[in-house]
Amino acid sequence: MSQPELSDEDLLQRAGRGDSRAFDQLYDRMAPRLFGLLRQMLHDEREAEDVLQDGFVLLWERASTFDAERSKAFTWAVMLFRHKAIDRMRMLGRRNRLVDSALLEQTTLGAPAQAGADEDVQARERGVVVHAALSELPTEQRQLIEFAFLKGLTHHVIAESLGLPLGTVKTNIRRGLMRLRDLLKGGA
Structure with a gap:
């Protein structure tokens, strides 16, 4: 049984x-x-x-x-x-933000200060390319990326200060970064 x-x-x-x-x-x-x-x-x-x-x-x-x-x-x-x-x-969100931040910082700020003259020129040229690519983004995406990565504001602070839903802020930043990446690949 x-x-x-x-x-x-x-x-x-x-x-x-x-x-x-x-x-x-x-x-x-x-x-x-x-x-x-x-x-x-x-x-x-x-x-x-x-x-x-x-x-x-x-x-x-x-x-x-x-x-x-x-x-x-x-x-x-x-x-x-x-x-x-x-x-x-x-954990994944933190890792993605760190990678995105490092990529944007590297491309916008260029090479470290101890780099030679050739590297300084290349860094400035990259900065020009990045700024041109940023200007091609929709205004809201560009502003959100600038707040997050150039001013160092958190997604929560951005959402509260602009009166936007947190999900909207995150989505627009992510879409903007993907579009920026595509623009930089095409311009590289």
């Missing part, structure tokens, strides 16, 4: 006591739905796979803290994975 199938809550509690078979079953049940959620949040399959793996490591480590009287196992897992995804989005 076969045993009745254990609930997610039972499996999670067993995993919390170190039962790796219960954890494996829980993984098989939850991974497809959690992966779908992560892919939707992160818009990147590879990042979703990484967060899924990190999330299950965290689930294994924290399974003993699960309380079946406070929530369902899947709801509890979703909260763990959602926090992991948000952390990843923040």
Whole structure:
């Protein structure tokens, strides 16, 4: 006679006591739905796979803290994975801003001060090309890029000071940077 199938809550509690078979079953049940959620949040399959793996490591480590009287196992897992995804989005956002900032700074400010005369001339020429490319951007995108990268304002400060939604500011900066990149590739 076969045993009745254990609930997610039972499996999670067993995993919390170190039962790796219960954890494996829980993984098989939850991974497809959690992966779908992560892919939707992160818009990147590879990042979703990484967060899924990190999330299950965290689930294994924290399974003993699960309380079946406070929530369902899947709801509890979703909260763990959602926090992991948000952390990843923040990290990716910081990395993208740093890369964008470094690229823009490098192309607008040119070579370091100790560079030779030839490099100074090249840096000034690059600066002229960048400023020309910036002037071809739509006014709103150009202004937002200048606020963010030349004045060093955060997206939140820009949004508040201009009375724009944060998402609009981020989208316009990103689109402006992509357009700027395309203009610079064409002009290079």
